[in-house]
Amino acid sequence: MIDFSFTDEQTLLRQNTRDFLERELRPISAEIDRDAKFPAEFIRKMGEMGYMGVPIPEEYGGAGLGKVGYCILLEELGRVDASVSTILGAHCSLGSTPLLYFGTEEQKMRYLVPAAKGKALHSFNLSEPGAGSDAASLQTTAVRDGNDYIINGTKLWATNGKEADVYLVFAATDRSLGAFGGITAFIVERKFDGLKLGTEEEKMGIRGSSTMQLFYDNVRVPRENVLGEVGKGFLIAMTTLDVGRISLAAGSLGASSRAIELAVEHAKRRVQFGKPIAEQQAIQFKLADMGIRTRMLKFFLYNVATRAEKMGTNPAGWSKADREELTRDAAILKTFASESASFCVDESLQIHGGTGFIKSSEIERMYRDARISEIYEGTNEIQRMVIGRDIVKRGWE
Template sequence: MEHGAPTIQMKFTEEQNALRETVAKFAEEEMAPILEEMDEKEEFPQKTVQRMKELGFFGVPIPEEYGGLGMGKVGYCIMLEELSKFDASHPAILGAHTSLGMTPLHYYGTEEQKQKFLVPAAKGEKLMGFSLTEPHSGSDSGSLKTEAKAEGDYWILNGNKIYVTNGKEADQIVVMAANDLKLGSNGGISAFLVEKGMKGFRLGRCEKKMGLHGTSTAELIFENCAVPKENIIGGVGRGFYVAMTALDVGRVSLGAGSCGGIWGALNVSLNYANNRMQFDAPIVQYQAIQFKLADMAMHLHALRTMVYQAAAFQDGLGYDPTKWPRSDRLKKSRDSAVIKCLGSEWASKAVNDALQIHGGIGYIRGTPIERAYRDARISEIFEGTNEVQRMIIAGDLIGRGGFVP
């Protein structure tokens, strides 16, 4: 694809349709039946995660030469859309592993790093995580304080990271730390590949959450943790760019998750509204109900178009960020922000409306819509809050002097 050319992709290939069918079958037959128990017990779903590894879901966008399925971002979005029709935890585990954990290695890793860390991750032998957030550095991620000091052949890491998805189970984590506190995001942050079991690295507190009960959200503690120099991804001082590139991928895939979430809300609502009788008629006959269903359908239609266009655009860019023209990089970041922000707000509205359509039973613990309502809210917060997405969109508008398609 020529850089800058508009990319329209809504007709899927046979291979992409086959992937969708495989994921849909797994989601319906193996994942859906365990969700109520997973949510209640608040446990990482070991068995279904193992099955996802066997089915190749851990390496969907990664080229075959590096152990993946070679199906690019479009394939990755197909997988997340299908899983998200039923659940948000399994997609979040895969999202932290894939877009946030593996993208840095895939886009910025040396050949040696790819062979050592990316190949086992894509094959599902190693689970990954991504650690940027700290107690005093959330939206302002460039202000992080975990420090990395060079000492011989190592970087010595000290500090606390929080809210790391997969933090408890991950074998390999991409950790952002300051090589120079004074420089901040502009050359002062590096990305380090930290392996479970490294001396001086330990798990801290695991959070109890409103939703996403199948995922761990963990604190990571670094006390003089010696990370080999060859574990820096993308070079010293390049960590902020590495993190932002990974987040651009993650934000489009979150949009794919929102598509699945809206589809799920619409599907259960339509079914319920067709069967629930009030005032001697199925409630689906009332316009107040129909308009909620119509909103879900409109949003789903618009979001799917945006997600697959953006995924195809990212695939067309290739995997070497140094070759991306500035205009394409700006478009990629702006489009990712638009999709993440709109998708999460539309998904929240869809589950809220779906709960209303269900009336009292929608509020009862253990129903799919009650779980979906608790799960959906986080998408407006993580991978950059929606306020941060609006800052990116406004920054693009101001920087480029108007809207550039």
């Protein structure tokens, strides 16, 4: 599966999205970052235009543009504002796509349709104070009580936690069964009694997205809000994160491209020693190293996205080989993409010289925003564990 080209529809989506973001988002991006302000009005507009459900099929309220279309959107967002790509990723990749993969028809109608139409914002609650990389060690519990479950526990770092209408929360239903068997996913509405907001984190980057502590204090959840089967929660979380890493990489690709663009603009403009610094080979070598990574990333990203698209939206029907390949390639992609973006924004900032260190410069914000992609949705150390283990187990092609 090496061949790839964009369809006319995808090219048009990119162009329309770029125009929209340049017109509506770029002018407010610096302010969103400076004030750490959730861009509610802009998110509402994205919803109206169908951007909150780009990969979701039309029958469930989405735009039906698949994973490649979704990556195009995330790539374009990555060029402009990483806060918004984080909000969208948490809502769509993590918070609502699992409903498409694992939900009942009723759950899809009740929760996925409003999410895809941008009428409800979603949040994904896996991490806890004592359970980060080792997510399976989560302490939140869900105890059966008649036709309901009662959830108790503390979740940490929930993106969209402050603004969400719906939370996908993972809790232990039977510790004796371990991760695969003992953890269950629940759909929790904001209005359910006992769900309380804790502290909002102040962050170095992606400051327009909220990152919240959440308390589940005897939250009563009806049994029909179990997502998938009881005990399948960890599998749901891991599958969701595998697929989510693809679009996360798309955001990193957009950031890398923008970093190059800004570096070139500055290097052509800035004259030292009687000529633009762009004419210095040392600067051109930096641009070359950025270009090499970004070009490779683009091809691999859309290759993995196309393969994931072909696998369809019913994980129960995926072959073992396809699933293992997806897990490994999404881990390779996420690691390479996030490190390429960090490299590109760092080199771009260096090309900007002192100007890049000043708060008013776009690359200063991008430098702070890029760092998180090496950490969330599974740190790059954990991705290397996944990749290394797979190579030992299945060998290399």
